[in-house]
Amino acid sequence: MEADGLQWLFTPLHQIVSWSASGAMVFGGVVPYIPQYRDIKRTQNAEGFSTYVCLVLLVANILRILFWFGRHFESPLLWQSIVMIFTMLLMLKLCTEVRVTNELNLKRRSFAVLSQDTDGILHRRYPKIVPDCCPVGMNFDLHYFWHWSKFTDYVQCVLTFTGVTGYITYLSLDSALFVETLGFLAVFTEAMLGVPQLYRNYQNRSTEGMSIKMVLMWTSGDTFKTVYFILNQAPFQFSICGLLQVLVDIAILLQVYLYTYYPQKPVSHAAHPVSAKAL
DSSP, X not given: OHHHHHHHHHHXXXXXXXXXXXXXXXXXXXXXXXXXXXXXXXXXXXXXXXXXXXXXXXXXXXXXXXXHHHSOOOHHHHHHHHHHHHHHHHHHHHHHXXXXXXXXXXXXXXXXXXXXXXXXXXXXXXXXXXXXXSOOOBOOOGGGTTOOSSHHHHHHHHHHHHHHHHHHHHHHTTOHHHHHHHHHHHHHHHHTTTXXXXXXXXXXXXXXXXXXXXXXXXXXXXXXXXXXXXXXXXXXXXHHHHHHHHHHHHHHHHHHHHHHHSOSXXXXXXXXXXXXXXX
């Protein structure tokens, strides 16, 4: 009789804990980017944050969503990917606006082959057809990849990547090897999350502008995930990629210590005219 009473109490409690864990899984991944977003918004300087972090997460989560069509996994992980994609697009929108505002003599750099002139007419960049006076944006250039002048160019790139990979996935869903490879690429790409920020700090010889709170949240979250993978005997590649993420996070924290107590160069707070060429 007493056991039945406890069961009546534990059942709704278990549901509440389960819902809370699912909510934390869905929205917990975006929490580290809140302090970074606020810092960029407050200082109007995005130099310390590498937008390639957004690229890595966009690719990883798009691949994870496509992997779901080949092998269904928990719904919270699927929703986590959707929420993360929208979060990274918001980060890109803010960084693009701030960078364009701070840059001097900014030339139009575009992802699309087609550009739009001041009259709103789409045309191709051919000298015999388009006069030199028409302000046509630069066509796709790998040198300026992921450093475009408008947020819409990032959206076009993401939609193009999603369309191409989605079509390939649709054609290959019957291949177990393809589906497993897709899942591995999704996890491995996410494991490379901190590498762009690590390289950005190395280039700048400084971690100024990077939110330390964001990196601390990365480290705690990645450590939790890795321990979870190991304890639950997840596939081997999950544990290896988790350990790799933790090592990269620790390396970034070491950069914070090194560049704070042993500065490599003075950091300028002036405008950053070459920001589009840096990672």
